Structure formats: structure tokens, C-alpha cells
Amino acid sequence: MLNGSAKGEGEIWGPLEAPGAEVIAAMARATVAALPAEFAGHAAEVAIRVEDFPPEEFMQELDLDDPFELSGLYEGVPLPEKSVMDQPQRPDTVWLFRRPILDEWVERGNVTLGDLVAHVTVHEFAHHFGWSDEQISEIDRWWE
Template sequence: MDASARRERDDLFFEVIDDALNSLPDNLRAAISNVEILVEDEPPDGQRLLGLYQGVPLPRRTSAYSGALPDKISIYGGPITRLAAGDGDRLRREVRHVVLHEIAHHFGISDERLIELDRY
């Protein structure tokens, strides 16, 4: 992917990321604390991921957390773009789903619990 196409894709991703964050209730948006969201091309070698939360979930933060570097949410553009297979609507749905999934981890919600919630 050339630099221009990557910039265009990243712009679209950030637009969808903003839409996903803005779709959250005000109290949840206000509770998101010390998090950086990045769009990266690919996950770390050998990992099949669409996104990744790295940090200390809110429920586990103590007073010792003060002054910590921001938590990091990585959204991996390559795998999501391949999954969408040229379908713009699916791309937007997948980015939104991954962003909300990783934000849920920030709030301390496990993958297992997210799977349970998705069944309802």
C-alpha cells in the first residue's frame, strides 16, 4: 500500500474511531482516561489480531498509577482492510466493532464477558 492510500485509509479509520467514541454514552466517554488510540498497519509478528489494548484497565488502577504513560489501543488496518474485502460498509462496521471491543478492555471487560454480551 503506498503512502497516499495508507493516509486515506487511516483518515477513514480515524473518522470511524471518532464516530464509535462519540456513540458512547457521555458518562462512559468521560470515564475514558489516559488512552491513546493508534492505527497501525499490522499486528506484532505471529499474532492474528484486529486490535489490541495494552495498559492498566480502569478497575485495576490504584494511586500508584499516577503519572503512568497512556494506555494504548492499536487498531490494525491491514487485517481489517483484508477482512472487509473492499466493502466500505463492512470496513466501517469492523473498525467500529474493534474500537468498542478494545475500549471495553479499558473498562476491565474480558473477552469472555464480551462474547457473553454479544450473544444477547
């Protein structure tokens, strides 16, 4: 019975799998598409990447030991700091880390995966628009 061998059990549980990177990316793109018009144009210029875990270079830069501590990251130059004189090294990118997001979703148990992905996505795009973590936390009561 533990391996799903009971009649009908495999039909219910067998095909279930954790959402892959492409599902998380589709949720993030839908979130960006739903942004208000004043943000949508600038947001469309930002790449969205989904990886299972943050790359080691991010972990070192942020002085983190546990990759489950980081569910998303904005990499780039915030809009208020951009200059026409700057030569971009690479595109601004919002990174979403699938495994930490899935872990948080399971731990919370009170939000949908789509809502959590939307929250992380909007938080990282807020950094693109030049908001600090403190400014974001003032209006975003998600964590309370």
C-alpha cells in the first residue's frame, strides 16, 4: 500500500509531480502581464529566469549559507540609477528559485503557489523599479 499499489491509488497520486521551472516561469510571466500599464513597459524589458537553486556566486555575494533562504533575486541596475551613458553588461534579470519557492509554499500551507510566485515576482520587480526592501515591506504586509 505504501508504494501506491492499492487499486485506484496510482490513478490519483501516481501522475502528480512538483511544478517544473517552466510552470513557475509561466506564473511569473502572467504576473508581469497583469502589472499596471505604468510598470508593464519597463517590466517587459527584464528577463525572467527560473533555476532550482541560486547559483553559488549569488550565495557568496549575499553571504548566505542555506540556498533555501533565497526565493528570488533582481540582478541589474534599478531604473532610477540607469543612465543613457551606461553600457549594459547583460540584461536586467529577475531570478526565481524553484525549490525554495516550493518549500515555502508547502511550509505556509495557506497560499496558492500562483500567489506565492506572484508575490516573489512583484517583490523582485519592485527592486527593478528602484524600491528598497524597507520600502517594499512598508506597503507589502505579505509576511505578517
